[in-house]
Amino acid sequence: MSSDEEQPKSEAAAPAKKRKGLSPRARLILLALAAVALIALVIWFIHYQTRGRFLEETNDAYVQADMVTVAPKISGYIEKLYVVENQMVKAGAPLLRIDPRDYRAQTSQYQAQIAIADANVENARATIREQQAAVRQAQAELGTRRADAQFAHAQVQRYTPLAASGAETREKLANLRTQAEQADQAVAAQQAAVESARRRIAALEAQVRQARAQGSAAAAQLAAANVNLGATLIRASVDGRIGNKSAEVGSFVQAGTRLMSVVPVQNLYITANFKETQLGRMRPGQPARIKVDALPGVVLNGHVASVAPGTGGEFSLLPPQNATGNFTKIVQRVPVRIALDAGDAARQVLVPGLSVTVTVDTIAAKGALERIRDQEERRRDQAPAAR
Numbered sequence: 001m002s003s004d005e006e007q008p009k010s011e012a013a014a015p016a017k018k019r020k021g022l023s024p025r026a027r028l029i030l031l032a033l034a035a036v037a038l039i040a041l042v043i044w045f046i047h048y049q050t051r052g053r054f055l056e057e058t059n060d061a062y063v064q065a066d067m068v069t070v071a072p073k074i075s076g077y078i079e080k081l082y083v084v085e086n087q088m089v090k091a092g093a094p095l096l097r098i099d100p101r102d103y104r105a106q107t108s109q110y111q112a113q114i115a116i117a118d119a120n121v122e123n124a125r126a127t128i129r130e131q132q133a134a135v136r137q138a139q140a141e142l143g144t145r146r147a148d149a150q151f152a153h154a155q156v157q158r159y160t161p162l163a164a165s166g167a168e169t170r171e172k173l174a175n176l177r178t179q180a181e182q183a184d185q186a187v188a189a190q191q192a193a194v195e196s197a198r199r200r201i202a203a204l205e206a207q208v209r210q211a212r213a214q215g216s217a218a219a220a221q222l223a224a225a226n227v228n229l230g231a232t233l234i235r236a237s238v239d240g241r242i243g244n245k246s247a248e249v250g251s252f253v254q255a256g257t258r259l260m261s262v263v264p265v266q267n268l269y270i271t272a273n274f275k276e277t278q279l280g281r282m283r284p285g286q287p288a289r290i291k292v293d294a295l296p297g298v299v300l301n302g303h304v305a306s307v308a309p310g311t312g313g314e315f316s317l318l319p320p321q322n323a324t325g326n327f328t329k330i331v332q333r334v335p336v337r338i339a340l341d342a343g344d345a346a347r348q349v350l351v352p353g354l355s356v357t358v359t360v361d362t363i364a365a366k367g368a369l370e371r372i373r374d375q376e377e378r379r380r381d382q383a384p385a386a387r
Helices: 003-020 024-050 101-165 170-230 368-386
Strands: 055-064 068-070 076-081 094-098 233-235 240-243 260-263 269-275 287-292 299-307 333-341 355-361
Touching (some): 101 170, 269 287, 333 355
Antiparallel strands (some): 055 355, 068 260, 076 094, 094 233, 240 260, 269 333, 287 299
C-alpha cells in the first residue's frame, strides 16, 4: 500500500480518537449541570407563577414630605431670627419676628377711636336725659296752655248771652274771643314744642346708634390690627427641620414672601410612579419593600397608602391633548403613595428627594383581574336579555 493511501486513513482515525477522548466522568458532569439548570429553570418558573409575577417594581420613586412654606402675613423689617439652617424645631416654636412698632401704633389708634366712640355714646345719652326733662317741662307747659284756653272759651260762652242782652258790652265779648284765639294758638305752639322736643330725642338716639356703629367698626379694625400684631411673630406650624432659609435680620420682606421651609422629616413617605400596566392588582394596604440609594444593602418596609386619582400628566401644568394632532402611545405612570415603616435610625438619614426602588407584593389581589373579567363577561351576557 502506498503512502498516499495510508494518509487518508490516519486523517479519518483522528476524529474517532477525539470522540473517544470524552470520558464518562465528563459526560456525567455535563448531565448533572444540565439537570441542575433544568431544575433551576423549573424552580424559577414555579416561583414566578406563584410569587414573582405578583411583585411590581419601579425605580421611578422618591422620598417626599409635605413641606410647610413659611411666609409672613404682613410686610416689614425682620427684627430677630430664632433659628438657623437645618435646625430641628417643634410645632409652636418661634422662627422669626418682624418689627412690631408700626402695628402697635395701629392698635393704639383704633383703641383711641373706640374710646372716642364710647364718649360720644355717653354724651348723646346725657343729652337724651336732658331732652327728656325738656319734654316733660314742655308737656307741663302744654297743660297750662290748654287750661288757659279752656278758661278763655268758657268766658266767651259766658259773656256771649250777656252781650246779646245788653248786660255786657260787645267790646268786652270781642276781647274775650281774642283771648280765646290767642290761647288756642298758644296751645298749638306748645304742642309743636313738645313734638320738637320728642323728635330731638329720636335724633339723639340716632347719634347713639351712629357712635356705637363707629365703635364697632373701630373694634373690628382693632381686632384686625391685633391679628397683624400677632403675625409679627412667626411660629412653626409643625415639627420638622428648617431648610431653604433666605431670611436675614434687617431685610425687608413683603407679605407672602417665602422665607424658609419646615420639613416634617418624621412624616416622610414614598411617591412611586408605577406604569399603568402594573396597577391591575395594586390595592391600598399591600406590603412593599423599599431600597434607598443612600442606604446600600438596606431594605426598608412599607405599605401602599393610596393610589392617585389620575396619571401624572393629568395634573401637570399643561395636560396632554392627544386629540389635537398625531398620536404616539406612551405608557402612562400613576403616582402611588407608599407609607414608610422605618425606624428612627433610618429616618435620620432619609430626606425628601432621595431616589428609591419600590417593590409591591400584590399577591393579596391575585384573583382581582379574573374577577373583573368574569364580572364583565356576565354583564355582557346579560345585556342582550335585558334588551
